[in-house]
Amino acid sequence: MAYLDNIAVFVRVLELGSLSAAGRDMRISPAVASNRIKELEKHLGVRLLNRTTRQLTATEHGRAFYGGAKKVLEAVEEAEAAVAALSGQPRGTIRVTAPLGLGKRLIASGIPEFRERYPQIEVRLRLSDHEVDIMREGIDVAFKLGLLENSSLRMRGIMDCERVLAASPKYLEKRGEPQRPEQLVEDGHDCLMLRFPGVREYFWTLQTESGPQKFEVRGPFDTDDGDVITGWALAGHGIINKPRFEIEPFIRDGRLKVILPENPPVPVKLAAVYPHKKLQDPKVRLLVDFMAERCQRMIGEILRGR
DSSP, rough: OOHHHHHHHHHHHHSSSSSHHHHHHHTOHHHHHHHHHHHHHHHHHHEEEEEOOEEEEEEEHHHHHHHHHHHHHHHHHHHHHHHHHHHHHEEEEEEEEEEEEEEEIIIIGHHHHHHHHOTTTTEEEEESOOOOTTTTTOEEEEEEOOOOOOOTEEEEEEEEOOEEEHHHHHHHHHOOOOSSSHHHHHHTOOOOOEEEEEEOOOOOEEEEETTTEOOOOSOOOOSOOHHHHHHHTTSSSSSEEEHHHHHHHHEEEEEEEEEESOBBBBBBBEEEEEEEEGOOHHHHHHHHHHHHHHHHHHHHHHHHTO
């Protein structure tokens, strides 16, 4: 088993790019991760990694070993999943990711209840508004708001989520309330944008009489954290484009006002995304089923004001 653990550490080090990142992911110290790599190298009689003060890369032997090592771990995982399906006792670790707003409001709070139902399953949650490379980082399932762009992944749609444009009364008093979508651009409104490396285009797509239309809006500042954008809007700094469930309490208490209600942004799909092979893993199916029902119920309650 120690040899298999050493292989698992080596694979995660290459996938995440560092001993410290792999250690955090596997809940071991960088020193332990380093020792396991050394044990693996001693067993194989070759160096697998080139280590410098700035980076860690695979040697030629390491690159050759990685492909087979990955297949071994996947085969063991599939075998364990088959046993769990027969025994009715799912166990193991699920790596989950979600954007900050969705993750904080709906996913994170449900994990303790899921763990109570299935005490032999461990869940490791990563929240980020950055696009996560699911395959490279070994993610089992990602809950996301948006379209599936990677054809090597599978998507299970959970529900369509209404989006709205909203701003604070303070901002609208100062800048005026747009009555047509074109005014967002023509009047130079401050549109607060979620941006991060890898995003190719910056625009809002609104529903109009002639169908969905893109508007290249601008703003004085942007961020890669969706909650920061909401905070800026509450402080009167601009207009946001958000899933309604994320800001419904602020709309209800008057701190934010929906604008252009006749021309809302196109809805966004809430979905679970996972590698194709994970579809056969009972613990992943259990988590997706649990979170799908929970998200549908909680979003409904939020929108009804409960």
